[in-house]
Amino acid sequence: MLTTELIKLNNLQLAGKLVSEQLMLGIHQSKRFGYGIEFEQYRHYEPGDDPKRIDWKLYARTDKHLVRESSTESNFHLRFIIDLSGSMNYIENGVSRLQYCKILLASLAYLGYRQSDLMSLYALQNDELRTLVASGKQSFQRILYTLEQATASGDWKNSDPKFPTFQQKQKEVIIIASDFLQVNNEWIQLIKNLANSHREVIIFQVLGKQELDFNLKGFYRFKDLESGKEVELQAESIKDEFRKNAENYLKNLKNDLQIPFVHLIRTDLEAPIASVITESIKNRK
Numbered sequence: 610m611l612t613t614e615l616i617k618l619n620n621l622q623l624a625g626k627l628v629s630e631q632l633m634l635g636i637h638q639s640k641r642f643g644y645g646i647e648f649e650q651y652r653h654y655e656p657g658d659d660p661k662r663i664d665w666k667l668y669a670r671t672d673k674h675l676v677r678e679s680s681t682e683s684n685f686h687l688r689f690i691i692d693l694s695g696s697m698n699y700i701e702n703g704v705s706r707l708q709y710c711k712i713l714l715a716s717l718a719y720l721g722y723r724q725s726d727l728m729s730l731y732a733l734q735n736d737e738l739r740t741l742v743a744s745g746k747q748s749f750q751r752i753l754y755t756l757e758q759a760t761a762s763g764d765w766k767n768s769d770p771k772f773p774t775f776q777q778k779q780k781e782v783i784i785i786a787s788d789f790l791q792v793n794n795e796w797i798q799l800i801k802n803l804a805n806s807h808r809e810v811i812i813f814q815v816l817g818k819q820e821l822d823f824n825l826k827g828f829y830r831f832k833d834l835e836s837g838k839e840v841e842l843q844a845e846s847i848k849d850e851f852r853k854n855a856e857n858y859l860k861n862l863k864n865d866l867q868i869p870f871v872h873l874i875r876t877d878l879e880a881p882i883a884s885v886i887t888e889s890i891k892n893r894k
Contacts, residue, residue, distance in 0.1 A: 612704050612882060615712050621757045625715030630661075631883045632720065686727040686744060686779045689714045689752065692787030693734040695835035697761035699788070701817040704878045709815055710786035711756045713882050717784060720886075722749040727779065730755055733787070735763045738770040738799075764835035768795050772803060781808045789814040789862065797865050804870045811889055812866070814875045823851050 610631070615624040654663055654674035662676045691714060697707040714730075721728050730742040730752045741759075742751045783803055789796055789812065804810045825844035832839045859875070866873045872892050876885045 610881070610883075612709055612712065612878065612880075613702070615882070616704060616708050621711055621715050622753050624712045625719050625753065628712065628716035628883050628886070629719035629723070632716070632886060633723075685721075685724075686729070686781045687717070687721045688729050688731065688781055688783045689718065690731045690733060690738075690783065690785045690787075691756070691759065692765065692785070692789075693732045693759055693761045694765040695762050695833075695837075696788050696790055698834050699817060699820070701819050701878050706788055706815050706817070706878065707759075707761050709878055709882070710813070711759065713786050713813060713815075713885065714784065715753055715756055716882060716886060718749055718752050728752060732759065733765045733767075733770075734761070736765060736767040738767070738772060766792050766795055768793060768798050770795075770799050770802065783808060783810045784813070785810065786813045786815065788816060794865075796862075800866065800868065800871060804868055806870065808870065809893070810871045811893070812871070812873045813885065813889070814862075814873060816875070816877055818877050818879065821852075821855055823848050823855075 610627060615627065618624050618627075654660075654676050658676055663674050664676070667673070667675055691710055693707075697705070697710065699706045718728060727744045728742075728748050729740070729744040730748075732739050732741050741755050742748055787796075791797070800810055800812070823844070825848070827845075828841060828843050830839055830841045863873060863875075872889065874885060874889045874892065
């Protein structure tokens, strides 16, 4: 589904579910279809189980209703980080960056839930890395509710962010959704503090096509969504310099993120979310 159609649903839980189901249909034959644990065994269907978990191909051969089951104790902890700084309010063609990232993370949370992964949610805002939802019982539902209510404002320029201590029992996958625009090197420093052999980092950098193309003509009042500062300029007079700076920034950022256990997925607000997630899974393999 198109992102605009998902937003019109006005229901983050339903939008995330639809994207995750689309992903499941596309890669259901893979033993490992997400970021978390692998399929382990079958068990007999019980009242209350989701009928969609029944392996119908196996039923056709055995005449038994068997449910695909994963380990009750996950091998992975999925830590979702959403950027809630003011620049996430950027909008193109009716789609805000914040809305896009909310649906993206909600869809990934559904995949994690189906695989019994531990999950937690964090936010970057006002120079802080805050815990929004800790891992535990019903963390999945709490993550969806918290994402639904989240708003973006202020800035984030913390050059030395603190993150919860790594738990040695489980590997972690850090999933970041942001525009990944920085003033100095605050993003690079965060990633360097996070990535290691037990903690993989996946970055979804969400940008707008108009942000990069800058095909504007005439006088515009440009507003910094984080500081609120405004300036009026003629678009043609800054177009070439803007494009050059944007190109250099993205190129340097990509080079700086050539770090072990780090994956950068760059996308735009028009890209189907299911396709973006599929790309990220392929990159990890």
